[in-house]
Amino acid sequence: MTAASSGNLKVLESTLTYDNSLKIKNWIYTFPDALEGYVYLTVLNFGNHAANPLKQVVTKIYDPSSGNLLDTWTTNYGNYKVDLNGYLLSGEASGDLQQGIAAFYGKTNFYYSCH
Secondary structure, three states: OEEHHHOOEEOEEEEEEEOOOOOOEOOOOOOOOOOOOHHHHHHOOOOOOOOOOEEEEEEEEEOOOOOOEEEEEEEEEEEEEEOOOOEEEEEEEEEOOOOOOOOOOEEEEOOOOOO
16 A cells, blocks of 8 residues: 555555465455455455455555554464355454454354345
8 A cells, every 4th residue: 555645655565365275255355455444345346356265464564754664464364164165154363453454353254145
């Protein structure tokens, strides 16, 4: 993420790693941009959704004015439960809370509704 209004200075960058051993259906869209509406970004269709669940997210926070690294957040994802149809039922995240990123933390149960 860059601050466009300030000459595209780097604010944060995130690296997302996926668990390639699990194939799932309808994974949430994890769009790391720290916008205020991040909790709603999982329901918007920005493009291709991942076919594998998250394994790890590492976010580096920078001081835009100096470019110095201020902090690093590392969150690990796993202990997934998947039903016979490939739908994710639950997962757990541990480590740092990824603030402003549409990714779950702690244990999260997923429910599906067909319309």
